[in-house]
Amino acid sequence: MNYFLGVDIGTSSVKSLLMDAKGHVVGSAQVGYDIIKSRPEYAEQDMEILWEASRQTIADVVKKYPQEAARIQGISYSGQMHGLVMTDAQGRLIRNAIIWADQRSEDEIHRIYDVVGEDSYRSVALNSLSTGFLISSLMWVKEHEPDNYEKIRHVMFPKDYIRFRMCGEYGTDMTDASSGAIFDTKRRRWAWELIDRLGIDRDIFPECHESCDVVGTVTKECAEMTGLKPGIKIACGGGDTLMQGVGNGIIGPGTLAANIGTACQISGGFNEPLYDEKYRTNTFCHVKEDLWMLMGAHLSGGVALKWLMNEILYMDTFDEMTAMAAEAPAGSEGLVFLPYLSGERTPYNDPGAKGIYFGMTLRHGREHMIRSTMEGIVFGLRTSIEIFKGLGIEYSKIIASGGGARGRLFLEMQADIFDCDIYTNVGNEQAGIGAAITAAVASGEYADYEEACARLVHMKDTVVTPNRENQKYYEEQFAVYRELYGHNKDLFHM
Ligand SMILES: Nc1ncnc2c1ncn2[C@@H]1O[C@H](COP(=O)(O)OP(=O)(O)O)[C@@H](O)[C@H]1O
Ligand SMILES: O=C(CO)[C@@H](O)[C@H](O)COP(=O)(O)O
Structure with a gap:
């Protein structure tokens, strides 16, 4: 039987789970971490710690279920949404991620509305701006940490950084990209006109994929660090609320x-x-x-x-x-x-x-x-x-x-x-299951989400x-x- 790995990068912990082609969770591993609050309104996380936690959970699952892990056909991700991760031209982290729970960027929200107009912003994004959204935090870095801002080559969301460490490719998916709130949500593309008006370089925004798109494979280096076989297909994945929707x-x-x-x-x-x-x-x-x-x-x-x-x-x-x-x-x-x-x-x-x-x-x-x-x-x-x-x-x-x-x-x-x-649902890790289902669709085990969810999502009898x-x-x-x-x-x- 084929197997699929879902990696759920939550706010309190990362959970990796191994699912078989019939939707049964064979095993899982979890490693916790904290939010860094150096000031009451700040909420940050060190992505190196989140990567190490992810690596550890994957290695644990592979070690515990070697036969099943040898037959993993695809990997995908669920991630805490909205937050800002920044890397430089060498792919190095520039600073801690500013995550969704951060509250520092209220002034920047007003500034964004002043520049682009609140109504025209909303008509494109279909959202109001909130603190903790990628664009609000990015404008804060631009204003308050110009040295860090100058170093930015790529922005991304937390799960995208974990995927980058596993396959070496930059990119994001539509669910997370839209949650960064500088996105044309109807047309499913970055809101380029707004980005231009805010004076941000277009090149730092990564390519957007749909969640099931295969965007790379497990690199040799990642294989050595996790025990995974090199070459396993890696699908883009999505934000945790959406992946939890799929898992349900x-x-x-x-x-x-x-x-x-x-x-x-x-x-x-x-x-x-x-x-x-x-x-x-x-x-x-x-x-x-x-x-x-x-x-x-x-x-x-x-x-x-x-x-x-x-x-x-x-x-x-x-x-x-x-x-x-x-x-x-x-x-x-x-x-x-x-x-x-x-x-x-x-x-x-x-x-x-x-x-x-x-x-x-x-x-x-x-x-x-x-x-x-x-x-x-x-x-x-x-x-x-x-x-x-x-x-x-x-x-x-x-x-x-x-x-x-x-x-x-x-x-x-x-x-x-x-x-x-x-x-x-049976099991209690819907976001991780959603990620594993995404891997199953991406690797061709199922034709689409409809078929996969009909076959793999099992509801408990008790209501x-x-x-x-x-x-x-x-x-x-x-x-x-x-x-x-x-x-x-x-x-x-x-
Ligand atoms: N047995 C339980 N009964 C009630 N609430 C629980 C239980 N276990 C966990 N929780 C709640 O779930 C929260 C963690 O949810 P989880 O989905 O694991 O978080 P995240 O995905 O954000 O890391 C805890 O903070 C707690 O409030
Ligand atoms: O903020 C949102 C949705 O707007 C969440 O999706 C975050 O991504 C955090 O999720 P949990 O870690 O609390 O499940």
Whole structure:
């Protein structure tokens, strides 16, 4: 049987998984890393550390499953989106990557709008600019680190750098390129006219491919470092929200994905570039030329729970936390959490927004704090669902994924708060599976994504359905949640 390798370069860790041609995950390996925050508004990662973590996970999988690894036919990638990686003429990293969670570039966003005009920018990109997007960060480097800016020969996204280290070729794919936000999203090409007006050299933007395009093969050097056979086909891959869509079989309308990773998102696939006229959501290219994604993006997803565990409550595991949260009732007895720990993108696009625990009393304990944190994350996603509904988007089911789909309580909250049946897939690494499926299509094992997803995506039998009793409490709490930003907006910026 043939095998395929998916490498998922997340924000907290990289996970490599080996999938067989029938869609079974044979094995996987994971190595974690941190976000570097040298200032509160900064979020950076050293791509050398991410490459070493990727190399390590691949080498681990190859070592553990030598026979299967010898029959790998293709490799592809899922990656944290939006962030800026810069290399010089020799292919060396110029500085740390400025990743999607970074909040330093608000001034540059205003400057970009001043130069190109906010309306003409939006009509091409179909998005609003946010901090942490490649173009916002690049303009920051141009302004604040001219020496580094001068050295730039190539810009790319995090997964593109890992792929470059494996096949020696520069390039990116449409999903990530559109998420860098200097992209003509309808026409699937860089927004050259805007790039010219911003005075950026066109040559630093790499060629854009569709996710399934084969862009190189495993080099001899990479083979020596990982144990992979040289010459294995390498496909371009895509952004993690899109790859997680593929891993969930969502490559067309009718089903939404709810992902709780470090960040969290609601997303769906559409055969036209649907966008919100108020630009509260993001519209990016999806994995094939006739597909686009609409996404509501929330910057603090699972990271809020991780922060509570590590920095506040000093607890050990997410399972321990969710078990404790289950001791508090739905609605956390009036405690409401606004999870804007790193600002927020949908719906306010405000990097200065802050987190709040609202309604705290002597009655509340750790169980309420944990539960309200989880509820706040899911309320954030509900905000996006409300926008989707307002755009007339119809869906019959929601598939949950990411680390947040691992615990039953998070799934129950999603069913209750979204008022929808929640499905999950077999295995829990949809972004990595999406990458492996991409490798399978790219290497010719399957004709296209439709055939591959029909054959390879396996849904669990258990469906989590809404609990009407809980819904009453959640609706009350959601009404409070929706008021919190508006009442505190000015205070956030003092
Ligand atoms: N057993 C669990 N129960 C509830 N939440 C969990 C569990 N395991 C992980 N999570 C959540 O998932 C997050 C990590 O998600 P993951 O998809 O692995 O992140 P990323 O892809 O961004 O690296 C954690 O921060 C945590 O909030
Ligand atoms: O920011 C977005 C989407 O807008 C994410 O896609 C990031 O790429 C981070 O994903 P996770 O690592 O949190 O899954």
